[in-house]
Amino acid sequence: MLKVILIGTGNISRFLFDVLNVHPSVDLAQVVGRNTQALEYFGKSTPVSRKFDNLMEADVYILAISDDAISEVAHQLDIKKGMLVHTAGSVSMEALPAELRRGVLYPLQSLSGSIPEKMQEIPLCVEASIEEDYSLLEKLAYCISNRVERINSEERRQLHLAAVVANNFSNHMFYLASEICEDQGVPFDLLRPLIRESCNKIMNLSPYEAQTGPARRGDQETIDEHLEMLKESSLQKIYSTLSESIQTTYGKEL
Template sequence: MPTVVLIGTGNVAHHLFRALKENIIQVFGRNEQALREFSESTSTTSSIDELVAADLYLLAVSDDAIKEVSRQFSHVKGLLAHTSGSVPISQLSSERKAVFYPLQTFTFGRDLNFSTIPICLEATNKEDYGILEELANSISKSVYRINTEQRKKLHLAAVFANNFSNHIFQIAMEICEQENVDFDLLKPLIIETINKIEHLNPIDAQTGPAKRNDIQTMQAHLEGLQDPMHKKIYQMLSKSIRKSHEEKL
């Protein structure tokens, strides 16, 4: 089993630490306070000089820190991997570069089952890919070889799938609150929306006034929306649904 030094002490680092506990031989971090939370279970350091030898150095820092932090680890003999969806592999300054990207939204303190989280891997040579793959297979059933271009698109698609859908749910909640209706009433509908796309392509699962071009209902909905931004979103998404279905015909 590959040995791992985890670099970083934030939210993603915490989740990776829980998943890779048996492989991690050291946690490196600048913030000594944050480091203390790891020190019960493994060795920790905030000094580059105390870094131990490992098969893999796993960089769990924010996207804009990757380039800078990776420079400090450019001398390591092991493989250096970042964990970001949007950063190209080329931003790493080590000789042996890799990416170990778990495609999930991580919430502080919320335990996740890693076995169902897709892990997207990239490495610049075959043996290094083997190390990543062994590690990923030990924690997840969904391991994929994904290059930098694909990962960029995946990350962009994830913004729609998570950030934007979540915001749409927030708007739905605000609309309910205007008439003192409990948002919980919509939860079975939201769950069924997801269940449907397990079996159907979203374009075939689409229903509603925009798909039917039911102008009367859409007009009534627009009048019912109080926030001008919500009106614009309603119009834009309805237009986009219409366009998709006209193209499909």
Template sequence: MLTLTILGSGKVAHHLIANILDSDQLQLQQIYARNTNSVPDMVPESSVVHSIDQLQPADIFIIAVSDIAIEEVSKHIHLADQFVVHTSGTIPMSAISQERKGVMYMLQSFTKEKDVDFSAIPFCIEANHAKDFQMLEQIAVCFSERVYKISSKQRKAIHLAAVFVNNFANHMFTLGEEVCKEHQVPFEILKPLIAETANKIMELSPVEAQTGPASRGDQNTIKQHLELLTDPTKKEIYQLITKSIQNR
């Protein structure tokens, strides 16, 4: 059974810990957390340490902290010959100071309050030694059916694409909800459309699935929409995205 130590207690760490504890192939060795209140209740108190110096060797150390803290946390791990990985989508593998290093990036949006099906999450992994990559792959397949060998450069591009399809798309939902509220329309009326939009690209390419006034060159509808928008920022976003669609 492979032993894993988690450094961090945020959203990614929370879900990793829960899934390690549910696994019959992985063992949670220790958790390093500065804030004890953020450690999941299911974790035995004896497994939690508050100083990196208290960490014992494990098959793998997983740094699941904010991007700006990864390098600093890595520098404070003084155990010899320890395999250390981080979970960031944008930070290169080289940010880890240990000679044995890697990355295990889970391509999903996490919140502590909502359970996530790990088996469906793409795991993007890399390591600088073949044996360590094999171990990391062995760990990743315990979590997910979708494991990919992805370089730091590729991972950065994936993270950028994810910002467009997840973070920016969600912001569009926010703007749509604000338009609904402004005109006393329940946002729930748009949810079947949102679901169909997401489902459609499981079978079609996004370009093929594109609909709406911009894609069909309906200038009259576009003009009416712009007249309806009173917020300059929303109007600018509408015009920019319309132009982007029409330039495809």
């Protein structure tokens, strides 16, 4: 049985806690964090602590905290044996103390604290320094998901960028679309079937193949009309954000 200590109390910690705490191959021995109120969520079934310098012994210590705090907190931990891993997409493994066995366990998913649907399909990107630690980390990762990939720090950094573009940027476009609808007094709800179908298509087609509309048809007149509509005073607040994106997307020869 793998003995695991979870450091942090945010969304990723809650997700990992909910999954690992009920897994028969994992002993989730302790949760450590500074937020006393947040620790109450974990303390109902697992020992908790606010002390980073007095950790129990474990096979794996999972540092699930904000990216900019990883290096500072990692160097404060008193770990005598076991492996320390962080969960960030954009932070190198080198941010962890060199004298420790170290690695990365990065779930490639937007997590809100609850267990997502189709959890077993969530890619887990792992990195370690030696084969023995890769084996340990993969053993833990397969307790969470059926898809585990070895991804180094530079590959993960680029993958994280792609994930932000695909997820966060797309969601911001949905927000801008909702602003247009609100400005014109039409319900955004009318767009939901279109958004759902677009997301469904991308599961089976490449983004290039899934492209439709004026871009696919080469309809420059409609493209120009859309750009002019965005210049109208009532929509000026989103013109600068959308115009370059539209030019880039529509400008490609499809």
